[in-house]
Amino acid sequence: MFVAVHCLQAHVCCLTDFATEEHEPKFLKAVEMFFDRAAKYSDASEEKLKHIKSTDSVLSVTFPMDKDGKTVMIRGYRSQHSRHRLPCKGGIRFSSEVDLQEVEALSALMTYKCAVVDVPFGGGKGGIMIDPKDWTEAELERITRRFTLELCQKNFIGPGVDVPAPDVGTGAREMGWIADTYRNFNPQDVNGTACVTGKALSLGGVRGRTEATGLGVYYGVREFLSFPEVQQKIKHHGNIEDTSVIIQGFGNVGYWASKFFEANGAKVVGIVEHDVAAYNKDGINIEQLSLWRKEKGSFKGFPDAQIIDRPMSLLEAECDVLIPAALERQIGLRNAHKIKAKLIGEAANGPITPGADEVIRKNGTIIVPDLLLNAGGVCVSYFEWAKNLSHLRFGRMNKRWDERSKGQLLALVEGNAGRPLSEVERRQLIHGAEEHELVYSGLEDTMIVACNETRQTAIEKNIDYRTAALTNSINKIAISLTGSGSIFTHA
Template sequence: MHPEAAAMVPAARIGPSRVPAVTRMLSTGGLASDATESDEPKFLTAVGMYFDRAAKHSNASAEVLKHIKSTDSVLSVTFPMEKDGKTVMIRGYRSQHSRHRLPCKGGIRYSSAVDLQEVEALSALMTYKCAVVDVPFGGGKGGIMIDPAEWTEAELERITRRFTLELCQKNFIGPGVDVPAPDVGTGAREMGWIADTYRNFNPQDVNGAACVTGKALSLGGVRGRTEATGLGVFYGIREFLGFPEVQERIKHHGKIEGTSVVVQGFGNVGYWASKFFESGGARIVGVVEHDVAVHNEAGIDVEQLSQWRKEHGTFRGFPDATVVEEPMRVLEAECDVLIPAALERQIGLRNAHRIKAKLVGEAANGPVTPGADEVLRASGKVIVPDLLLNAGGVCVSYFEWAKNLSHLRFGRMTKRWDERSKEQLLTLVEGNAGRPLSEVERRQLIHGAEEHELVYSGLEDTMIVACGETRQTANAKGIDYRTAAMANSINKIAASLAGSGSIFTHA
C-alpha cells in the first residue's frame, strides 16, 4: 500500500470535542458543512498530536519522547512604548523549545495574533524542522504582539531594539545561545536593528554578527537568503513529483513543466515559490491573499502581479486575470499543486472537503489542521509537510551563521583556483578534440561558483537528501509523509540526546 493511503488515525485520538465533526466528514465522503473553528484543536495541541502520531513509529523510549516534546524555556516580557502621546504596553515572547543542539534557531514575527501558545508551537516545529534536514540547531521562535502596519518605522525600530534589550538581559540571544531570523511582519531591516543592538551590548564579541540571520548583505547576510524558503519549497515539491508512487497516486506526469499551481499568500515565501515554479515551466493559475484572489487558467505572470500590487496595494483591477472577491474559492480551485504559504490553520474541517488540488505543499507553518490532514489523505491527496518543505529558510540561515562565524565569504578561497583548474583541463581537451570553443562557451565551462550558487547547491542537496529519507521511512513503515518526517526528526533528536548523555547519568 502506498504510504499516503495508509489507515488514518482513529477519530477518537483527535479528542472528544472534535470526534463528531471528523466522523461526519469521513462517513459522508468528506462533507461536514457544520464544522467550525471550535471543532479544531489549538495550534500547539495540533503540533503535539502530529508528534504523538509519529512517536509510535520512532525508536525513542517513552522517557525520551517526553523530553523531546516538552518546551525547555519561554520568555514573556512587557514594556511601555509611547504612541500618539499615549503609553502602550507591548508584549513579546521568545520560546526555546529544545537545547539539545545549540544555538536555538527560529524567527521573530510581528503580528497582532501572536500569543504564547503560537510561539511555543512554532518553536517546536523549528526543532523538528532542523532535525529533519540535519541542521545542527535547537528550535526557537519569537514574536511581538503588534500590527506593524499601525506603527511608523521609527516606532518599529524602538520596539525592536527594546525587545532585543530584553533578550540580551535574559540571555535569550547570542551566536551560541539563540539566533533569531525574519518571520511574518519582519525582514532584513528588523534583523539589522537586532544585530546593532546586540553589538552595542556585547562590543567584545567578535562573532556578534552571527547573533541573527536574514541580515542585509552589508551587515553579513548571505546571498540567497531572501528567496531561500520559496526555493526550498520548489525543490521539495519537485522531488516528490518525481517519485513514481506519488505520480501514480495523483495521476501526474511528474514534471514541473505544465503543472498547474495555486499559491495562497503572496509574501516573501509565496512570491519566490511562484517565481521558481514559473521559471520551471509551471502555470501559476491562482494567487490568494486574505482579502482577494486572482485566477487565470492560462497562467498568471508573477512579476506583473507583484508590480501591480506594489503600485496599487491590492490585486483588485489586475487586468490579466479574473479578480475573485471570495479568495477561498481560488484556494479550493482545480489544480495540480496547492501551496498554502500564509499563516497556520488555513485548511481545516470547514473547507478540507472542498480542496481539489492533487498535492498540497505546506510552505507555511501548520497550514493544515490534524482533522483536515486526515480528510485530505482519505480523499487521495498527497501532503508534503511543513517541517520538511519550508525548511529552506533555516538551511540558508545555517549557512549565513556559519559564514559569520568563519568571517569568510563562500567561494572566496576557491573560486579562482577552480577556474584555473577547469581552464587547464579544457585546454588539454581542446587540443585533442579538434574544435576550439568560442569565448562564450569557454567562460561558461570554466566559471567558478559565486556565493549564491553555492548556497543554492547546498540547499538543493539538503532538500533532496531530506525528501529521500522521508520517502524511505514512509515506504518502509507504510505511513504518510508527515508522520515519516516527524519520526525521522524524533529519531535524530533522540540519538543526539543519547550521544551527549546526562550529568545525572552516573549519579
C-alpha cells in the first residue's frame, strides 16, 4: 500500500531557499533556458541561434460573446514561432490559464518537436482564455467559429499557412467547427479540409490520431528502456513487462499511454488526477477505472485501488517509470528531491522546471524530454494533413494488391511445405495493412529513429537527453535556414 511521505530531507531546505525566478522561471523562460543550454552544443552560428529562438508572429484578439444576457469579452491567441517550414503546426487549447507567454512557449516547443522527429512543419500554438465547463455546447461553437474567423481574416490559418489541432479542452468536435468555418470562408480552397487536424473520421480525420500521443509515449519509453546504458544506470531489466508505471493525468494522452503500457505487460500501479489518485501495487485495470470515472465523475469509491486524497504525493512513490501527462510545471524544486522514479517520460509539455530537471538528474533519474516523447500527436497530424492533401485514404491503392501477392507466395510455399494452413492462419499471413496499421507503423518508425538520434548525440557529447534532443532540433533548423538563404543578404 502506498504511504505518502510528508517529511523533508534536511538538505532540501537549501534548495528551496533558492527557488527564485532564476531556478523556477515561468514557462516561456524555462523553454528559453533549456534552449540556451542546448545551443552551446549545436553547430549553429550566433545569428542563426537568435533567429531560431525568437517568435516570428503572435496574434492577440478579443471579441464579445453573449452569456446569460451579459456581454463577456473573450481573449484568444495564436503564436507562429517559426516559419522555416510551412505550415506552422500546433494545438488550440481552451483554458482559463491561457496567456500569451504560455502560447509562445508552447509554439517554441512545437518548432523543436517537429524538427526532432523530422516532421516538415514550423511551430505554432493557440489558445482561448475560457473554462469550457462554464459554457454550453452552443456557446462553445460560437466562440470557436468566431475565433476561427479572426484567424482567417489575419491569415493565421490555412493548409499551407498554419494548421491547428486539438489540445487541452478541445477535441474532434472543435476541430470540425474550425474546418467548417474555414471552408465557408474559403470555398474555393479544394484542400480546405487540411486546414486543421484531429478531425473526426467522417470529416477527413485519420485512423489512429486519437491515441497517437499516448502511443508515441509508449514507443519512446520502450526504446529508452532498451538502451544498455539506460538499463545499467537505473538498474532495470529493459523490458516493458513487469515495469511499474505511474501516470499523472487521465485525459486523452494519459489514458491511451496507460492502455498501451498495460497491453504490453507493464503494471500501471498509479493514476493521478487533479482531485484524487488511484494506487494498486499489483496494477490497475485501466478500462475498469475509466468506466468508473465516466459513471461517477471521479476515481472516488473505486473498489480495486487505494484512493489518495493528496494526489500529487503519488508522484513521489517508488516506480520504474513516471509519466507526467497533465500540465506544465508539475515537478519543481518543491518536490523534485522526493521523486523516486527511475525514469521520467514527459508526456505533457514542460512538466519539469529547469531547477527540478537538474535536481532529478543529479539524483540519478533519467528524463526523456517532452519535445521527443510526446511528438506522436504531431507525427500523426502530419499523416492526416498529407492524407487530406492527397485526397486518398492510406492503404486504398495497395491493400488488395498486397494481399494477392502474399496469397500467391503462400500458395507456392504451401505446395512445397507439405502442411496446408488453416483459414485463420492464411488470413493472418496475407492480411493487407489497414489505415490505422500504417499509421502505427509510421509512428513507430519515426519514434525509433528520433530516440536513437537523441541517444547518439547524448553519447557523443556526453550530455543529457533533453539537451541532446534540443541540440539535434537546433542543428536541423539551422541547416534548413542556411539552405534557403535570404532574399535580402548573404552576409
